[in-house]
Amino acid sequence: MNAIRNDVEIKGAIKQFGHNTVLNGIDLEVKQGELLTLLGPSGCGKTTTLNLIAGFLEADSGDVYIKGKKVNKVPPYKRDLGMVFQTYSLFPHMTVYENLSFGLKLRKIAKAEQKKKIDRALELVRMSGLENRYPRELSGGQRQRVAIARALVVEPELLLLDEPLSNLDAKLRHELRTEIKRLQNEIGVTTIFVTHDQEEALSMSDRVVVMNAGKIEQISSPTSIYNHPDTEFVFQFIGKSNCFDGRVVVVENRKISVQVGEEMTYADVSNIMGEDRTLKPGDEVKLYIRPEKVFITSVSKASSSTLELHKAKISQLNYLGTSWEIAVSLLGKSVQILTNEYDSSWQYGSEVYVGWNPSDIMLIKK
Known part of the structure; x- marks a missing residue:
């Protein structure tokens, strides 16, 4: 050949x-x-x-x-x-x-x-x-x-x-x-x-x-x-993204536990960006996730999810024709969500739960 x-x-x-x-x-x-x-x-x-x-x-x-x-x-x-x-x-x-x-x-x-x-x-x-x-x-x-x-x-x-x-x-x-x-x-x-x-x-x-x-x-x-x-x-340049500040708590096997505010979230070691891709407990990091990778569900349906969920409140709802653009207040930040799912109970101010797969979180050392 x-x-x-x-x-x-x-x-x-x-x-x-x-x-x-x-x-x-x-x-x-x-x-x-x-x-x-x-x-x-x-x-x-x-x-x-x-x-x-x-x-x-x-x-x-x-x-x-x-x-x-x-x-x-x-x-x-x-x-x-x-x-x-x-x-x-x-x-x-x-x-x-x-x-x-x-x-x-x-x-x-x-x-x-x-x-x-x-x-x-x-x-x-x-x-x-x-x-x-x-x-x-x-x-x-x-x-x-x-x-x-x-x-x-x-x-x-x-x-x-x-x-x-x-x-x-x-x-x-x-x-x-x-x-x-x-x-x-x-x-x-x-x-x-x-x-x-x-x-x-x-x-x-x-x-x-x-x-x-x-x-x-x-x-x-x-x-x-x-x-x-x-x-x-x-x-940051390609597509939209949500960003959180966090601190590494545990690095075990391929899983990284990160403290974000008062809550814990998880990421995969293969998703570390930047020149230095080694993380250890105590490292300050930024966590990025795409809006379409954020899962949202009603309070009544949260117990059926297999994801780690966080309580949030809807601050904005925009209908885009083929999808919904939703903003929620979470951990002191406005988090953007892009989803094809919609629940008629969701209104401005409604309490919901949001979550994500650890494989969808990108990390970079500060």
Whole structure:
């Protein structure tokens, strides 16, 4: 069996703008045929990383390789890549067909072959029949489809997308991210996608790179990033979370007993985040749990639960259509719960019991 090839490698890249270090020695490998997403807050370095790969920027130190070839000094037009920007960047005075033919003409592709490639690209993005329209005659979603088709029509070895959906409304974003994933699967082109939207990253990617302050916090599959974060930043940035302060009381076998206020809760040793993953009695810790991992039940049904339960009081109830978002007062904190279950007895001020599985608690030493 052939080993999986890395289509892109970044080794020790550092990039500064004045006194501001935007990339602080990152290492990254992008596998052949995968869709890899760079995810993080504004200013974390994800677009700078993409621009290093594209050739729009050069690292102050470190190297960039594409297909095993060092490309530090290679200009963008010689890197055999397609790029899709946030702002579409279509030529307004050209029709859809002319926008797509532009790159093919530069590559001196014959007209008959140009038509075949353009027809195929428009078919892929489901824009056939609109080749004679101008960008101003298209919706935002259609313009972004054309921008994607223009990147694909030259059959690049690498497809780079820089926040391509951020200017669209929620429904169009959902529709187009499904289309991009379908296209990427169908064509098999290695794709690097930049976004600050967690849902986009988790739903589309083979792997996610979470970045923060010029460094990579974690690289893993979407499920691992969400369920098994390596750092406190990743846990807090991806999805919602509840946080408690506690003190370790007992560490026995794989079970950790933690005092939280006047109550005791439990966690699994495999769920310790951070560089120091050893805990001992007396250590101060933070406990994190996702809202959807918190169990809620009425006082009358509490005795039938097998979980360790804590008495709480409902402070907020929001109906979201397919689920309920509930806030309860517990141990002096407001705890968020996301559940599909609902009991008609639950009202503002109602007493309830909440609990969780020890395997769903994440710990980090203070």
